[in-house]
Amino acid sequence: MPLYEEIEIEDMTYDPETLMYSYPCPCGDRFKIHLDDLWDGEDVADCQSCTLFIQVIYEEEDLPPLPDEDSDSEDEAETKLKETAVTEENIIKAVDALSI
Numbered sequence: 316m317p318l319y320e321e322i323e324i325e326d327m328t329y330d331p332e333t334l335m336y337s338y339p340c341p342c343g344d345r346f347k348i349h350l351d352d353l354w355d356g357e358d359v360a361d362c363q364s365c366t367l368f369i370q371v372i373y374e375e376e377d378l379p380p381l382p383d384e385d386s387d388s389e390d391e392a393e394t395k396l397k398e399t400a401v402t403e404e405n406i407i408k409a410v411d412a413l414s415i
């Protein structure tokens with residue numbers, strides 16, 4: 316994968332709707348990286364139409380905060396974990412009942 320360029324995040328276009336940073340690719344498409352990935356320490360934006368990619372130069376303090384939506388999905392994952400635990404508990408109870 317060829318590195319096309321290193322781009323300052325200030326030079327990229329931010330779309331608050333999709334939370335995507337993008338930058339024009341010489342192939343006519345755009346390099347894209349999600350805000351989520353930037354917060355995760357990911358700094359490589361790639362182009363879906365070719366093999367080029369760019370390295371994004373940024374500091375975490377330059378990033379807009381992630382919207383609340385994201386913490387909602389974390390809550391969902393936690394709920395699912397709890398549901399799984401309850402289910403396992405029920406299975407253990409069921410197995411106990413069977414062995415009696």
Ligand SMILES: [Zn+2]
Nearest residue numbers: 340342362365
């Ligand atoms: Zn491209």
